[in-house]
Amino acid sequence: MTPTVAVMITTCRRPDGLRRLLLALNQQVFQDAPPSVRLVVIDNDADGSARATCDALRPLLRWPIHYGIESRRGISPARNAAITLALATDPDVDFLALIDDDEQPAPTWLDELLRIQRDHAADIVAGPVHPRFEHSPPAWVVRGRFFEPRSHPDGAVLDYAFGGSVLWRASPCREGGHRFGEHFGLIGGSDSEFFTRLHRAGCKIVWAAKAEVLEFITPERTNARWLVRRMYRTGNAGVLVARDLDGRTLRTHAILFCKALAWLGIGTVQAAVGLVAGKHMRVTGYRHIAYGLGILAGLMGRRFEEYRTAHHSAESAPDVSPRS
DSSP states (O other): OOOEEEEEEEESSOHHHHHHHHHHHTTOOOSSSOOEEEEEEEEOOTTOTTHHHHHHHGGGOSSOEEEEEOOSOSHHHHHHHHHHHHHHHOTTOOEEEEEOTTEEEOTTHHHHHHHHHHHHTOSEEEOOEEEEESSOOOHHHHHHTTTOOOOOOTTOEESOOOSSEEEEESHHHHTSOOOOOGGGTTSOOHHHHHHHHHHHTTOOEEEOTTOOEEEEEOGGGSSHHHHHHHHHHHHHHHHHHHHHHHOSOHHHHHHHHHHHHHHHHHHHHHHHHHHHHOHHHHHHHHHHHHHHHHHHHHHTTOOOOGGGSTTTTOSSOSOOSOOO
């Protein structure tokens, strides 16, 4: 049977990015019969600034586009609004997919996600998000490989997924009522918690190596301050994720505390080595120190609301968390 897919986009004051994304989705190609697709756009701007872009492109798009507004700031409320609108538009939709408004999918993106899902009987399929720099980054950024995505063999079974390029069965959201945790607010991390929770509930996560997406990296993100701050946020949000998944137990807190100390130690050594090895190593050390400090701040109840500003669409991409 031809599957039905709702491709969900949350956007906030990025008209050029949204236009680029919608036009790229319009160019999707399929080896076999194409799925039944509908586009769901949730505007996280209470003023509805994305409506004009959607209305202008509506006559050009091959698939219907459904537009809604979520006035509460934050990526998890916006994504939940997208799920609600997708299910209301088609209660029998088979799959939900997420892609961000600063990304551009390859022409075979959706076809590859569906191929892997079909071939591996997967419940969740994730793909790589590659950086595309709007301007040439500093040499130390390239050498440090700070924006390099995770990589796995095609069809690899995983225990995690993020929200930048992912497709999953709609049934856990429809029958099970699963949603992104809105208590994450403007911190981030709700996508990591959401897909890990589904995995622990028995959902199979599989990697689609050819379901490629480009993420456009602005010059403001290719500096040490942004990279260090993002790692601090990752550690800070990770505390909330761990508490949700494993409970507010002494064991959970002890593990997080030890993890923080370990990364503080690793980062200190790397920063010292970087005095000789170069800036890329120093920044790597600073990032790992920030990661540890973010965990400690989270354990003390402090939340770093990085996504209070309008750049919040990419919650976990690029993936800058330590490969531990």
